[in-house]
Amino acid sequence: MRTVARLALVAIVISGLIGGATNLPSRTAQGQTTIGEADLAIWRVKVSSPAEVSRLTSGGWDVLEGRGDDYLLVMGDSATARELEAQGFTVSVDQLLPSERPDGLFSYYGGYRTVVEHYQHLDALAAAYPDLVSVVDYGDSWRKLQNAASGYDLKAICITYKRAGDCAQNPATDKPRFVLMAAIHARELSTSEQAWRWMDFLVSRYGVDADITALLDHNEMWIIPVVNPDGREIVESGPTTPYTQRKNANTSLGSCSNPPTGSSQYGIDLNRNADFQWGGAGTSTSPCSLVYRGTSGASEPENYYLQNFLSSLFPDQRGPALSDAAPQTTTGTFITLHSYSNLVLLPWGWVECNSSACPPSQQSPNDAGLRSLAFRMSYFNGYNTGQPSEILYAASGGTDDWAYGVLGVASFTFEVGPGSGTCSGFMPAYTCQDSTFWPKNRDALIYAAKSARQPYTLSLGPSTITPTLSLTTTVVGTPITVTAPINDGTYGAIGINRPASQAIAAAEYYLDTPPWAGGAALPMAAQDGTFNSTSEVVSAQIDTTGLSVGRHTVFVRGRDDAGNWGPTTASWITVVADPSSYVYMPLIIN
Structure with a gap:
């Protein structure tokens, strides 16, 4: 879900209200700083009511996952700030984002991995652990459908102690499944790195750790390290700083900035494009908006194939009405990794609550089990926990709402990384992956995997x-x-x-x-x-x-x-x- 900064490795915190001038001065502890017309900044936008939150999140701006008592954060340039003011919002500067990365702080080949490297990793694991690992191709990206010589296959990996028939794309299995997916938003680099570590942890601990061995003997772990490979390839192509491409690479709609900017880019926001409650809160009909929802639900191949893939792993366990609860015997858990702000989010994400705690009428029918499981996981990572509208803002067309709403699977979003300071941002110092993110989230993922047998009941127990x-x-x-x-x-x-x-x-x-x-x-x-x-x-x-x-x-x-x-x-x-x-x-x- 995350829609934040071009680069948050180094952020200069500044303050002051926005004027209408081309250059917007503000003062830092080091002296005077000027925001140029093309400079990216994070703007603090005051919101005083749920209606203003809805107006901001549905207005097509790049609204971030950070939230204060009376404000939300928006990324953009000086023109973005003027647009917000013209719509009646009070705007001030929160952070100025550097236009170039500091030398040595970011390297795809010495740190964050490219799509090619992630796919090579899947194949290497399958070769090294043939009794545990299978790699599947579940579809094609938008670019590949336009030209078979470009774009990517969409790939996932299954990890379990394999018997005959295991890792089949068939929901009829006696092994409960936990699916972890990453990088549906291309610029959120930490997510794929955490998926990488989860895969390595599982295969390396089998036969060494009793709990992980039992987990893989009796369950299937499915991981999609890069849901949006075309978009990630655009991110990788930035000459000095990775581009802030959030969406997929669909260039058939609109006339957008190329290369992409923090306020205009080609593509569809895949986490606003799922065809459950599509087109509601937190989406835009403007093709260049970073939250553009597309022409219809699952219009994009990345979502079409993803939904088919998840349907091949999980049976449909919930009725068609919004009030239909999935049965207590439901199996399966699902987590989509995003960044950042240290959140565990549970369904419903599409509803807009009028208070800090959603009333029962705006909670999912499995709220007790979902909320218990969410808080069980946040015991390990320490993240703030609730429905998006309770602790962030509503957003419709998300993958976790689709997986729960259509299939009944216990589904969640993790927003990995703090909202500010060290290790915040889409592209934090690579050392944060091992020093902070993985230690915090490893045991949360283990708990989600162990609960997959009956998540709505097991999470209620000790x-x-x-x-x-x-x-x-x-x-x-x-x-x-x-x-x-x-x-x-x-x-x-x-x-x-x-x-x-x-x-x-x-x-x-x-x-x-x-x-x-x-x-x-x-x-x-x-x-x-x-x-x-x-x-x-x-x-x-x-x-x-x-x-x-x-x-x-x-x-x-x-x-x-x-x-x-x-x-x-x-x-x-x-x-x-x-x-x-x-x-x-x-x-x-x-």
Whole structure:
């Protein structure tokens, strides 16, 4: 969803009201700064009512995901500021954006990867991990449809421990699916980098980490690293600074700036083009606008093929009416990565609420499960959590609304990166990927993946922290104690309508066969003697008598006093033969 700055690696914060002059002076701590007519800036636009928010977000300007108590942010040049003032908005400068990148802070080949490199990475993973990885081509980009020699295939990767029939584009599967997609907005470079790390993490931890191994044994992870490859190629073509292309590369409509600018560019905003609630809030009918919605829902091949692809992975699990809830047995989770502002957004995104908290009539029919899962994920990344209209602004035609509205899949948007300061912007210092973004979001993605089996129920239950074992390797017949913290308070701290924590009521473990596969539940006890708190440490003794020699998986889960079981968390024990049972034979040398 993000519609922000050309480059936010270095931003000079300035203040002052906009006048009508060609050059708009303002003062910084270093002295006098002048905004040239072609310079890009982030403008602070005051909004005093929901009607003004709607007028601004639907006016065709490049409205960003940053939001203050009484203002929204818009990117553009001096002409943009004058247009806003002419429409009655009060405008001031928030940040001036440099026209060229500082040397050494950005390099596609030394840092951010090109589309070609992302696609090479998919093929390299498939070659290195043939038992885990499959690459699929699910369609063609706009440029490729115009000329087969240009443009790109649209590619995704499936990661699971493969059995016959796994990773098929068929919704009839017993393995729940988690889909992570990135770069539907071309200029949001961090998103593809986080998808890259998620793929590498999964394949590198299989057979090493019990929880990830169990995840890939029983689930499919699907990743689309670059949804909008044509647009990303335009971004890459900037001679000194990557271009701020947000949309796809469709040049058939309008007469727009080329090369693209922060206020005019060819293409369609793919995150306003999905054909669920298309054409509503936060969109424009002007072809050069950065939020141009296109001529119809899913008019663009990138969206047409994406929707077909998602429909091939997930069954239709929700009725046609807006009030129809997906059943509690619904499977599948979906996250689309954007940047920036540190947000976890849940459906509905298209509704315009008239208060900070949307009333039930403007919430989705699965709001309890969606909101609980969103806050479970923000427990790990610390992001602000809510519906777009609650913590940002409404936007229709988005992919997450489509995936939930049409298929019933639990769907979310992550806005990766802070709204200001270090690591903010579309193209932050590359070091932010590993120093900040990946550590914050890794466990949130793991939780989303583990919840895919039944997201609307599992997210209501407590979280199980990694179990510990008194022995990780033991002789057959020797008991092992398994201990695990169970916590129902693992909800993010910032957001709208944070769910209430429940007391823990029970815990259990399974040996080798998890609960969904018919495993036998073995009870665990609260170490303090009573289940009466939202956080309990539980334990049980595992009898290894009769276990086969080798590695065994222990699955642990907890239940709250409302009857909700949370996701399982896995650990390993290794059983070895009793040396006393060995039969020693004399060695006779002839």
